Amino acid sequence: MNETDNLRALMEADRWIDRVTAQRNHLPEMAELVTVEEELRGLLKALNEAQAVLAPVQSAYEDAQRESGRLRTRAEGLDSTLSASTANARELAALQGELAHVRELLARSEDLELDYLIEVEPLDEIVNAVKAKAQPQVARRTELQGVIAELRAGLDDELVSLRTGRVERASALSAELLARYDAAFSRVGTSGAAQVDAARCDGCRIALSPLDVDRWKGQAEGSFMPCPECGRLLLP
Secondary structure, three states: OOHHHHHHHHHHHHHHHHHHHHHHHOOHHHHHHHHHHHHHHHHHHHHHHHHHHHHHHHHHHHHHHHHHHHHHHHHHHHHHHHHHOOOOHHHHHHHHHHHHHHHHHHHHHHHHHHHHHHHHHHHHHHHHHHHHHHHHHHHHHHHHHHHHHHHHHHHHHHHHHHHHHHHHHHHOOOHHHHHHHHHHHHHHOOOOEEEEEOOEEOOOOOEOOHHHHHHHHOOOOOOOOEOOOOOOEEEO
């Protein structure tokens, strides 16, 4: 292979590396993952807001439940004491008065408990609805993360192979030509050389002037004119 063929091979190697790198960094699954994660962040915000509204009502409901339970136990105890009591009339009257008071408090507590329950149920439904909506998105996120990791691993292996091949192609160029190529590559990326297609540099896609086209056509073999716009070496 001559210098032109070697330069073209290096250019193609770098272009393939650029394509695979772009593919690795712009997988369709990555765009979907961003969308899924945005939706999950929105659902998390909605969940936090719903739980913030539910929490104090839930706490008050549980407090009312405990108070009702305490009063119910006290009433049952007093009722048992009265049933088995051999106390005098005065003591019995005191027990009956306390039992009546406890039952009155219990009725109020149970009414309050019911009121809180009526408030809790729709709020709890909202929380559960947000969780239910998030579940498939969480599963999809995990699935996408796995697919992306697998695809990237395969593309990373391909890049290792391509970069190994690039080293071989670069070593086939003369030191002077490789230095010119690498200088252009470091400025513009993708590749340090380009082909002329319909009087345009196919690297920067800028049209060459008629004078530059004549210069490019007249360049000596093994001499590579730089693109006036991007500096890539123009292949004959």
